[in-house]
Amino acid sequence: MNSSSSRMSEASKAAGSMRARDMDRVRARTLLDAAYEEGQLGADEYHDRSDRAEAAATIGVLRGLVGDLQTPDGSAGWSEPPRPNPANRIGRYPDRIRARDEDRALTCRALDTALADGQLSAEEHRTRTELTAAATTLGDLAGLTEDLQKPAAAPIDPRSRTRPGTLWLAGAVVVVTVAAAVAGFRLTHRPAPPAPVAAPVGQVVHPLVFETPDLTTxxxxxxxxxxxxxxxxxxxxxxxxxxxxxxxxxxxxxxxxxxxxxxxxxxxxxxxxxxxxxxxxxxxxxxxxxxxxxxxxxxxxxxxxxxxxxxxxxxxxxxxxxxxxxxxxxxxxxxxxxxxxxxxxxxxxxxxxxxxxxx
Structure with a gap:
C-alpha cells in the first residue's frame, strides 16, 4: 500500500471511530425505516439493524448499517459529521508537555458536551472526567476526547511561530545589518535637539479598562x-x-x-x-x-x-x-x-x- 492510500485508510479509520450522537442514531434509524418501507430490507433484518443503530456507539457502526442502502425517496440520505482536525496539529504543544488546570477544564467541557448529545454514557462521562482530573500531560488529555466529534483543542505553542534553521539565521543577519546601518546614520546625522515643552500642570492620565462580562450571561x-x-x-x-x-x-x-x-x-x-x-x-x-x-x-x-x-x-x-x-x-x-x-x-x-x- 502506497503512502497516499495509507493516509486515506487511516483517515477513514479515524472517522469511523468517532463517537455517534443521538441525532446520528436517529438519522440512521430514519433511513432504515424508509428503506424498509421501500422493500430494501426484510422485517427481520430491519428490526436487527434498527436495534443495532439505537445502541451504536460510533459513526463507523452506523455507516455499516446504512452504507448498502439506496437513498430512499424524500430522504436526504446518510451524511457523516466532519472528522475533527488531528489534536496534535501544527502550532500545538506536543503530548509530553504538562497540562494546566485550564486545559483540564476545557477537556471537562468537551466531555460535558459529549454527554449531552449522546456521544458518551453517564458512566463513560464519569470515568473520563475522573481521568481528566488525574491527567498530567496534554497527551493524557488528548486521549480522553480524541474520539469525540468536538475534541478539546490543545493550547497553542507560541514557540511554533519562530522559524528555525537557515531562514531564521538569514533573517537575523538582515535585522542586525539594518540595525547597524540605522545606528550609523543616526550617529552621523544627529538632528537638532527639540525645544523643551512645559508639561501640563494638574493633568492626570487614567488607563482605559475594558471589561468583558461572563460570556455565559x-x-x-x-x-x-x-x-x-x-x-x-x-x-x-x-x-x-x-x-x-x-x-x-x-x-x-x-x-x-x-x-x-x-x-x-x-x-x-x-x-x-x-x-x-x-x-x-x-x-x-x-x-x-x-x-x-x-x-x-x-x-x-x-x-x-x-x-x-x-x-x-x-x-x-x-x-x-x-x-x-x-x-x-x-x-x-x-x-x-x-x-x-x-x-x-x-x-x-x-x-x-x-x-x-x-x-
Whole structure:
C-alpha cells in the first residue's frame, strides 16, 4: 500500500471511530425505516439493524448499517459529521508537555458536551472526567476526547511561530545589518535637539479598562454577538460554544458555503482550525434570532431546575439541529464534583427539554 492510500485508510479509520450522537442514531434509524418501507430490507433484518443503530456507539457502526442502502425517496440520505482536525496539529504543544488546570477544564467541557448529545454514557462521562482530573500531560488529555466529534483543542505553542534553521539565521543577519546601518546614520546625522515643552500642570492620565462580562450571561452573549458581527459582518454560525471567559465558534464562509472553519474568542478572534468540508445547503444558526432577555431568564433558572448542588453554568451551546430542523440553545450546569445537567430552549426562549442531574 502506497503512502497516499495509507493516509486515506487511516483517515477513514479515524472517522469511523468517532463517537455517534443521538441525532446520528436517529438519522440512521430514519433511513432504515424508509428503506424498509421501500422493500430494501426484510422485517427481520430491519428490526436487527434498527436495534443495532439505537445502541451504536460510533459513526463507523452506523455507516455499516446504512452504507448498502439506496437513498430512499424524500430522504436526504446518510451524511457523516466532519472528522475533527488531528489534536496534535501544527502550532500545538506536543503530548509530553504538562497540562494546566485550564486545559483540564476545557477537556471537562468537551466531555460535558459529549454527554449531552449522546456521544458518551453517564458512566463513560464519569470515568473520563475522573481521568481528566488525574491527567498530567496534554497527551493524557488528548486521549480522553480524541474520539469525540468536538475534541478539546490543545493550547497553542507560541514557540511554533519562530522559524528555525537557515531562514531564521538569514533573517537575523538582515535585522542586525539594518540595525547597524540605522545606528550609523543616526550617529552621523544627529538632528537638532527639540525645544523643551512645559508639561501640563494638574493633568492626570487614567488607563482605559475594558471589561468583558461572563460570556455565559445575557450581557456576555450580547457582547460576543456585537464583536462577532463587527468582525465578520453577519451573525450566522454553524456552532457556538460560550464559556465564562472564552468562546469557540465554527463559521461557514459566505464566499464558500461548503467550507467551515473554527475560531477562538478571547475578547478578539483567532483562527483555531483550517477550513473543512460541509454540505453547502445545510441550515445555519443565526445569533440575531436569539432573545437575549429570555436567554438571561433561563440562565438564571437553570441551576435550581437542573438539581446540581452547588453548580454553576459551565457553558452554553448554540447550533441548528439538522434532525429536528430546529435551532437550539443548550445551557449546561456543572459543579466541582462533575455532576451535571442541561436544559434546551429555542432562540426565542421556548423550552424544548430538561435533563436534571440524576435523570
Amino acid at each position: 445575557a450581557a456576555g452573549f450580547e457582547k460576543f454577538r456585537g464583536d462577532y458581527q463587527a468582525k465578520f459582518g453577519d451573525t450566522t454560525v454553524d456552532r457556538l460554544l460560550l464559556y465564562p471567559e472564552n468562546a469557540s465558534v465554527d463559521r461557514t464562509s459566505v464566499a464558500q458555503p461548503n467550507r467551515v472553519a473554527g475560531f477562538d474568542y478571547w475578547g478578539g478572534f483567532m483562527t483555531s482550525s483550517k477550513p473543512t468540508s460541509r454540505t453547502a445547503d445545510d441550515p445555519i444558526f443565526d445569533l440575531a434570532t436569539v432573545n437575549s432577555s429570555a436567554l438571561g431568564e433561563w440562565i438564571g433558572r437553570a441551576v435550581p431546575m437542573l438539581k446540581v448542588d452547588g453548580g454553576t453554568v459551565s457553558h452554553i451551546s448554540m447550533e441548528y439541529d439538522s434532525i429536528t430542523e430546529v435551532p437550539t440553545i443548550d445551557i449546561f450546569v456543572r459543579n466541582e464534583f462533575n455532576e451535571s445537567g442541561f436544559l434546551q430552549i429555542t432562540p426565542a426562549g421556548d423550552p424544548i427539554r430538561t435533563v436534571p442531574f440524576g435523570d
